Amino acid sequence: MDSSFFFGLSTMAYITAMMTYIAYLAFKKSQVGIAATTITITGFIAQTAAIILRWSEFAELSGMGFLRSAPMTNLYESLVFFVWCLIAGYLIIEFKFKNRSFGAFITPVAGLALAFIDLTGISKEIQPLVPALKSNWLLAHVTMSFIAYAAFSMSFSTGLMYLILSTGKRNELSYIFWTLTFGIFFIVLASMGLDLLTFKVMVKPDIFIKSYLFKTSFLNPSAVVKILSWGLAFITLFIVWRYGHVLRTVIEKFDLNADMLDEITYKSIAFGFPIFTLGGLVFGAIWADQAWGVYWSWDPKETWSLITWFIYAFYLHGRMVRGWKGKKVAVVSVVGFMAVMFTYLGVNLLLSGLHSYGSQ
Amino acid sequence: MEQEKKKSLIDNIWDFLASVKLAIVIFALISLTSIIGTILEQRAEPAKNMQILSKLFGESLAPSLYNISEKFGFMDMYHSWWFTALLIIFSVNIIICSLERLPRIWKLIKEPISPMSEESIKKLILNREIILKGKPDNNKALLADAIKSARFSCQEVQEGDGYQFFSRKGTYSRLGVYITHFSILVILAGAIIGIRFGFKGYLNLPEGAVSNAAFSGMNKEIPLGFDIRCDNFDVEFYGMSDMPKEYRSWLTIIKNGREVLQKSIAVNDPLTYEGITFYQSSYGMVPDSIGRGIFVFRLISNDGKTSNTNLRFGESFQIPGTSVSGKILDFSPALKVDEHGHAFTYSDHMNNPAVFIEFSGAGKNTFSGWLLRRQPNTWQLPDGHRVEFIDYWGGEFTGLQVRKDPGVWIVYLGCIAMSIGLFIALFMSHRKIWIKAVEDKNNTRVLVGAITNKNRAAFERKIDAIISILRKKQEGVK
Numbered sequence: 001m002d003s004s005f006f007f008g009l010s011t012m013a014y015i016t017a018m019m020t021y022i023a024y025l026a027f028k029k030s031q032v033g034i035a036a037t038t039i040t041i042t043g044f045i046a047q048t049a050a051i052i053l054r055w056s057e058f059a060e061l062s063g064m065g066f067l068r069s070a071p072m073t074n075l076y077e078s079l080v081f082f083v084w085c086l087i088a089g090y091l092i093i094e095f096k097f098k099n100r101s102f103g104a105f106i107t108p109v110a111g112l113a114l115a116f117i118d119l120t121g122i123s124k125e126i127q128p129l130v131p132a133l134k135s136n137w138l139l140a141h142v143t144m145s146f147i148a149y150a151a152f153s154m155s156f157s158t159g160l161m162y163l164i165l166s167t168g169k170r171n172e173l174s175y176i177f178w179t180l181t182f183g184i185f186f187i188v189l190a191s192m193g194l195d196l197l198t199f200k201v202m203v204k205p206d207i208f209i210k211s212y213l214f215k216t217s218f219l220n221p222s223a224v225v226k227i228l229s230w231g232l233a234f235i236t237l238f239i240v241w242r243y244g245h246v247l248r249t250v251i252e253k254f255d256l257n258a259d260m261l262d263e264i265t266y267k268s269i270a271f272g273f274p275i276f277t278l279g280g281l282v283f284g285a286i287w288a289d290q291a292w293g294v295y296w297s298w299d300p301k302e303t304w305s306l307i308t309w310f311i312y313a314f315y316l317h318g319r320m321v322r323g324w325k326g327k328k329v330a331v332v333s334v335v336g337f338m339a340v341m342f343t344y345l346g347v348n349l350l351l352s353g354l355h356s357y358g359s360q
Numbered sequence: 361m362e363q364e365k366k367k368s369l370i371d372n373i374w375d376f377l378a379s380v381k382l383a384i385v386i387f388a389l390i391s392l393t394s395i396i397g398t399i400l401e402q403r404a405e406p407a408k409n410m411q412i413l414s415k416l417f418g419e420s421l422a423p424s425l426y427n428i429s430e431k432f433g434f435m436d437m438y439h440s441w442w443f444t445a446l447l448i449i450f451s452v453n454i455i456i457c458s459l460e461r462l463p464r465i466w467k468l469i470k471e472p473i474s475p476m477s478e479e480s481i482k483k484l485i486l487n488r489e490i491i492l493k494g495k496p497d498n499n500k501a502l503l504a505d506a507i508k509s510a511r512f513s514c515q516e517v518q519e520g521d522g523y524q525f526f527s528r529k530g531t532y533s534r535l536g537v538y539i540t541h542f543s544i545l546v547i548l549a550g551a552i553i554g555i556r557f558g559f560k561g562y563l564n565l566p567e568g569a570v571s572n573a574a575f576s577g578m579n580k581e582i583p584l585g586f587d588i589r590c591d592n593f594d595v596e597f598y599g600m601s602d603m604p605k606e607y608r609s610w611l612t613i614i615k616n617g618r619e620v621l622q623k624s625i626a627v628n629d630p631l632t633y634e635g636i637t638f639y640q641s642s643y644g645m646v647p648d649s650i651g652r653g654i655f656v657f658r659l660i661s662n663d664g665k666t667s668n669t670n671l672r673f674g675e676s677f678q679i680p681g682t683s684v685s686g687k688i689l690d691f692s693p694a695l696k697v698d699e700h701g702h703a704f705t706y707s708d709h710m711n712n713p714a715v716f717i718e719f720s721g722a723g724k725n726t727f728s729g730w731l732l733r734r735q736p737n738t739w740q741l742p743d744g745h746r747v748e749f750i751d752y753w754g755g756e757f758t759g760l761q762v763r764k765d766p767g768v769w770i771v772y773l774g775c776i777a778m779s780i781g782l783f784i785a786l787f788m789s790h791r792k793i794w795i796k797a798v799e800d801k802n803n804t805r806v807l808v809g810a811i812t813n814k815n816r817a818a819f820e821r822k823i824d825a826i827i828s829i830l831r832k833k834q835e836g837v838k
Contacts, residue, residue: 128598131606131627263817274782282775291628293639293761294560295771296551298438300398307391314387316786320814321380351398 003057004124006050007080011118013043014087015111021103025254033100037091040107044087051084058126064134072142073133075348076124079117081143082344083110085150093154093264101254105157137287144279149340151272152312155265156337159330162261164247166327174327175244181334182247183240187233191217262326265333266319273312280305300351304343311336377452378460386450393446397437400429409435451548454541465534475517475524476794481809484794486820488827492804492834496522496797499804503795506829510822512793522797522804529791534813536784543778550770558765563638565590566646566757570614574762582762584636587614591622593643593758595710600734602694602711607643609758635764642759645693645710653755655688655715662744679745683721686747690716693755695730703730713752714738789814793823806830 020036051071059069071077090106093099117124160178167175191214198216213219217229284305289295296302315332318324376382399416400409406426413429414422433440481487492499500523507514507525514527561574561582570589573581591610598605606626613621613633623631630639646652655671665680676687694707695714703714718728719741732738733749740746789812796807808826812819 128601128603128605131604134606135628270786274779274786277782278775278779282779285775286772289768290630291639293630293637293641293763295768298397298402303394303398307394310387310391314384317380317383347398 003050003053006046006053007114010043010047010050011111011114013039013046014083014107014114017043017103018107018111021100021107024100025104036100036103037094040087040091040103043110044084044091047080047084047087051080054126061126062129064129067136067139068134070139070142071126072138072146073129074127076117078142078146078344079113081146082149083113085147086110086153089150089154089268097260097264099256099260101256102157104254105161106154109153109157132291135287135291137283137290141279141283141287144275144283148272148276148280149344151268151275152308152337152340155268155272155333156340158261158264158268159333159337161251161256162258162265162330163327163334164244165251165256165261166258166330168245168248170241170244174331176241177331178334179241179244180237181338182244183237186240187236191229258326262330265330269312269315269333269336273309273316276305276309276312281309300347301343304339304347308336308339308343311339374456374460377456380457382449382453383457386446386453390443390446390450393437393443396429396434400434400437402438403436406435447548451545454544458538458541462538465538469531469534473515473526473528473792475519475526476796476809478796478798478807481794481796481807484809484811486810486812486816486823488808488823490806490808490827490830491800492797492806492830494804495802496799496804499797499806502830502833503797503806506826506833507793507795509829510793510826514793514795519796521799524797525793525795527793530788531790533784533788534790536781536786536788539781540778540785541781543774543781546774546777547771550767550772550774553767553770554765555767558763558767561762562641563588563760563762564644564757565609565760566649566652567591567593567754569757574760584762585634586620588612588638589614590758592753593756595643597711597734602707602709607640607758609640609760611638635766637763637765639761639763640758641761643709644757644759645708646755646757649755650691653691654753655749656751656753658748658750660746660748662746668750679747682745684719684726684743684745685721686717686719688715689718689728691752692716692730695732710752710756713749713755715749715752717747789819791819 017036017039020032020039024032024036054071054077055066055069058071059066062069072081086106087110090102093102160182163174163178167178169175194216195212195214199212216225218226218233220226220229284302285295288297288302311332315329315336318332319329400412409429410422410426413425417425429435433442437443492502503525504514507527512527512529514525517524517526559574559576559582561576563571563574565571565588567590570587571584572587573583576582589612591612593607593609595607596605597603608624608626610624611622611631612619613631621631621633625631625638625640627640630637632638650673653673655673657669657671657677658666659669659677659679660666661679661681661684663681667680669677671677671688673688673691676685678685692703692705692714693710694705694712695703696706696712697703706712712732712734714730714732716728716730719726721743727742730738731747731749733752736748739748791810791812793808793810796809798805798807808823810819810823
């Protein structure tokens with residue numbers, strides 16, 4: 001059995017777990033909840049095995065030793081590791097807060113990310129390393145960055161849920177903010193799905209973004225389709241804004257209270273921020289110094305990490321010094337995660353620079 | 361009157377510079393402007409950014425947008441006056457903010473903890489009450505154990521109707537924030553030292569060449585104070601592909617005519633001498649290298665006689681013990697053969713070096729063809745002799761990044777301080793606890809009060825753990 005068998009197993013487990021968690025929320029039977037947790041843990045163990053197997057496959061193939069062969073050197077491997085961190089973080093929270101309701105939010109993200117890999121046809125091959133990536137810093141820098149990313153995604157989902165739960169008036173700024181964010185997120189995902197279906201492209205994601213993205217909708221050569229897409233997008237945004245309270249009643253049923261969401265948001269950021277600082281920025285700088293001869297070069301990846309860092313610093317200052325709580329900081333946690341997403345994916349797929357390993 | 365007004369203006373400026381509001385505005389300004397800097401390519405050819413702008417805003421707007429961006433220095437924004445100004449305001453904000461708050465915090469740290477009255481304990485955010493059987497003196501050991509189980513080392517004071525334990529922990533954790541803030545200043549100071557007293561340059565050094573200087577971006581010469589020689593350069597590829605696995609330069613440092621240091625460098629493995637570091641960054645062919653390079657062959661005749669030879673372009677050699685000779689007529693750094701059998705050069709890099717040799721024996725041309733260094737099967741001649749193409753030396757240069765940065769250790773020191781400071785600021789808290797025992801109808805009334813500056817929920821759980829220990833012990837006594 002090789003790594004791909006276990007990867008397949010974990011994808012299936014996460015998707016099954018997602019359905020089980022949703023069933024748990026619907027029926028509130030503790031046996032169903034236990035089953036959901038068990039399936040998630042099974043998926044997690046399978047994924048751990050898969051990562052270790054791939055790691056040793058890579059070590060054997062490259063002959064570089066175990067430390068330098070961490071399977072985190074391209075987009076596929078990093079997405080897999082990201083999902084792994086996310087599930088680990090979720091399991092910790094489920095255990096600590098004795099609450100399974102998040103499972104219904106986190107496992108779909110895990111399943112979607114892994115399915116995204118299959119759909120877009122990101123290369124799963126073990127790729128030979130370019131000389132710059134051959135370093136002991138790879139393991140420390142990449143693992144810590146992704147642990148931080150996973151913590152930030154956790155704070156994003158709890159922050160967003162907090163906003164959904166605690167805003168009601170349609171003219172409230174934070175209500176408009178979350179419905180817009182949610183709506184745009186949905187529209188982008190939907191139109192990307194449409195692109196994939198229409199073109200059935202199995203190309204590298206950077207080529208997908210450059211030549212196919214939004215070509216079925218917003219960037220369609222036909223003016224009619226273009227106008228129609230924008231119209232549909234605005235109608236979608238309007239519907240989300242008009243009927244956002246439906247989501248609220250759904251979440252209210254999950255016995256999640258706002259204070260707990262606020263606390264998890266804060267704790268995830270307080271956990272992720274120092275790890276991001278040390279692993280992402282500091283280790284990244286030391287490694288860049290060794291490989292490129294400059295510890296900070298205002299490369300887009302570096303700059304976006306700094307922007308991300310500033311946003312979370314803003315969150316911590318707002319909360320700890322100014323005593324902001326609730327909606328205000330929840331908005332910041334959502335914005336922070338957008339910066340994380342852009343640092344992780346956007347920079348590699350849209351901008352050019354030294355740090356372009358993750359684009360294929 | 362006049363005096364007072366002036367003072368209040370300075371006070372206002374001071375308060376403004378010390379405010380978190382300013383910090384937040386600066387965070388936002390640095391972040392937002394930085395975004396523009398990641399979209400427009402920095403220090404790039406004008407055409408490149410023109411293309412980006414017209415893609416984003418259309419052909420008609422692009423030229424004027426370009427001019428505006430140019431005027432405000434967005435094409436090299438991280439070195440512009442206003443970005444530097446933002447960083448300076450950021451530093452000033454950190455300094456004044458710390459000066460403003462640090463004395464207060466320091467007083468808080470130095471202030472000794474003292475026992476409290478019953479009313480004050482009851483007013484604390486975290487407070488609990490429990491009745492223990494027996495007189496206070498009989499419960500003293502029990503209480504001391506409970507407080508110790510929460511890892512507090514406590515002071516004790518006797519009071520009229522009982523006694524009181526009180527303790528604090530993590531007092532110095534209040535400094536974590538200031539360590540973090542200070543570390544940012546250290547990092548910026550290190551960066552300034554690096555810019556002021558160091559340099560960044562490059563050096564393209566052909567195999568065999570010596571240089572006593574590096575070059576800055578504007579082709580300005582930067583003297584090194586010693587000589588550096590490239591003895592050899594080599595690229596290792598993944599299998600038969602053109603993807604480099606590793607590239608390595610063998611360098612020698614020569615000081616006052618003496619060879620003082622020899623080291624081979626690769627990406628991620630630089631060489632440092634007298635504070636100047638050489639990084640392997642690129643490589644390429646020396647332009648018009650054809651007369652410069654030396655071909656290294658091992659010649660093996662069909663009856664096993666072997667000899668090595670070094671030749672230049674156009675020179676001839678003889679297979680040992682035979683009358684067969686070969687002459688180098690052509691060279692390609694990267695040879696490929698198309699479907700018609702036509703050979704052509706496909707890259708400027710020396711990915712697949714090949715020599716075209718014409719062989720002759722007894723005055724007649726016997727054979728001619730390409731020998732490829734990466735393909736040993738081309739080394740075998742039809743008449744059983746063998747010409748091994750070992751190396752083509754002197755044709756490639758190694759691209760070195762040259763840097764001197766005396767500030768880098770200060771930057772790293774700042775980074776370490778920042779990590780420690782963040783850990784303290786986010787994970788450690790200043791906690792105080794008071795446990796007062798009062799006699800109450802031959803029993804002991806125990807009052808527990810506590811405060812913390814962070815993570816109240818966790819501390820509350822700890823206090824409840826103390827209470828439950830007491831309750832359990834109580835049941836044991838029964």
